Amino acid sequence: MAQRAKVGPPLISMAALRILVVDDEPAMREVLHARLSQWGHEVRTADSGAAARAAVAVFDAEVVISDVVLPDLGGVELLHTLKVERPDRVVLLITAYGSIGTAVEAMRRGAADFLTKPLDYTALRERLDLLARERDERTRAEAPAAGEPVDLRGTDRLGPLVGASASQRHLWELIRRVAESDATALIIGESGTGKELVARTIHDLGPRRKGPFVPVNAAAIPEGLTDSLLLGHTKGAFTGATDAGVGMFQLAHGGTLFLDEITEMPIGLQAKLLRVLEDGVVRPVGSTRELRFDVRVIAASNRDPMQAVEERHLRADLLFRLDVLRVNVDPLRQRREDIPVIARHFIGLSNQRHNARVTGLSDDALAALSAHDFPGNVRELRNLVERAVVFAREGVISARHLPFGEPEPQKPAPPTGIVLPEGVTSAEAERILILETLRRAGNNKAEAARRLGIDVKTLRNKLKTFGV
Missing domain, CATH: 1.10.8.60 (Helicase, Ruva Protein; domain 3)
Incomplete structure (x- = not known):
């Protein structure tokens, strides 16, 4: 029979980074995707410089890990492009060739670090943990101290949230009420409305503010790592498990677990998540011990949850478990x-x-x-x-x-009638009019005659005159 044990605070309390991996070697991309995802980050991959530039257009990567040698564009050139678009984006370049010259040029253009293969994954993890902490410190510096009383009257912000509308003030009142509770909450809003900021504010204003806030993008959980990411795993639990892995609930112990895009989570994983929420314990993959956790769960979706249930993207029982407190975020x-x-x-x-x-x-x-x-x-x-x-x-x-601030003057619509050259004679004008009308009618003489207001016999005679 499985033994139960209490777990202390997690060994790692790291907030997820949005990371883009760029490498033309499939094996390298897969390994980095698996490791970074296991560490709790949101990961996308690209196999070329062009694919990387397309990816950042829709995936606002905070960190890019790129090979120096790419099939279409060097990593240093890609670095320049990525830094111009977003100067604070961190770019880590990796290569199998320890070239000092390339490293110096990469650093000159803004690379945060230059790593050589085979990668030191321990050092990489420490580097990413540091970046996540620095980002969170900047975010918190821009907001009032956690739990600091905020007067909603006459102010245009609540923590990192900004606004002046009645809708926004109503949202702030709701956030403060939800923060006072420890019940699960569901945030509904379109992409880009700031659902994660709402969840962070709820966390920062609540009694768990001293604990970790762990965001997980449910849509980005890689297949094959679902159990490990949810439950954690022991060393040697499966091929490649060289170290013990901490699951999302252990990471968030004492704090808040934010499950973004919950309607995109694989159905099979939803069933396991529901069981964990009901039992309040996790059993890491490869272990016989159950670990109890203390976590508040906040979920979010950019879809109507009931419609997601009807379309079988979301389990009804999981929705009922999560939808205790509802927070709707209006579009801008x-x-x-x-x-x-x-x-x-x-x-x-x-x-x-x-x-x-x-x-x-x-x-x-x-x-x-x-x-x-x-x-x-x-x-x-x-x-x-x-x-x-x-x-x-x-x-x-x-x-x-602004890209849409000064619209280009609209070009006049092309004329729909038949344009006659200047100075044309009446005979030439008649010929142009008849032949163009016939062409527009698909060489259908009856239709052309109808459009011209003459009978078919007259049209045929005219065509003979024109030698057609």
Whole structure:
């Protein structure tokens, strides 16, 4: 019979990083994907420089781990492109060839580190842990102290959340109430609305704020590692398990586990997750001992959960277990009065990041932003503002700094009638009119005659005259 034991605080309390792995060797990509995912990070892979540039357009990677030698673009050249798009992006270059010259050039262009194969995975893990801690420290520095009382009246922010609309203030009131509870919560909102920030704020305002906040992207859990990521594993539990692995519940012990995109979690894993939530214990893969954990679970989805149940993307019993407290986050297009406040907030952050001196928005820029529908929500606004700050550098952001701020003058629509050359004679005009009408009618003489307002016999006679 399995023994039960209490677990202390997790050995690792690391928040996930968004990491892009770029390598043309499939085996290397698979190994890095497996290890990084096991360490709790959200991972995407690309097999070339072009694929990497396409990937960062939809996956805002905080860290890129790239081979120096790629089939279409060198790692150093890719580094330059990635740093221009987002200067604070961390790029780690790896190679099988310990070239000092390449390393110096890579460092000069902004590489954070230069690693040689075979990789020292212990050192890599420590490096990523440090990056995650530094990022979290920056995030917390921008927000009030955890648990600090916040007066919602007359303020435009709650922790990292910014806004001035009635919708946003209602959200803040709901967040504070949810934070007081320890029940599971479900956050619903479109992509880019800031569901993770809402979850972090709930954590920071609640009694678990001194514990870890562990985000997990349920859609990015790799097949074959589901049990290990959920439950943890012992050393030697399976091929490649050279060390014991800590599961997500152990990582979040004493704090909050945030399961993003829960409707995208594999159905088989959902059943195991439900069992763990019901029992309050995990049994690591390869172990006979059950470990009890103390974790609050907050889940999120960008889909209607009931529709996901109907489409069999989400188990109904898991939804009922998670949906104790519901938090709905409105899309930005439904609270346009928040756009100026959020934009100013991002201008301040972008000024610090890019050493710029932008002071605000011009009237035309604000009008352009306010008229935009923002399908990408706050994330899209953040990227637009950062781009504008990079281009403007100082003064105010005007409409010309926005991709949609100054629409190109529309070209006149091509004429739908038949255009006659200038100076054409009446006989030539008749010929052009008849032949073009016949062509547009698909050489159907009856249809052409109808359009011309003449009978078919007359049309045939005209065509004979034209030698057609």
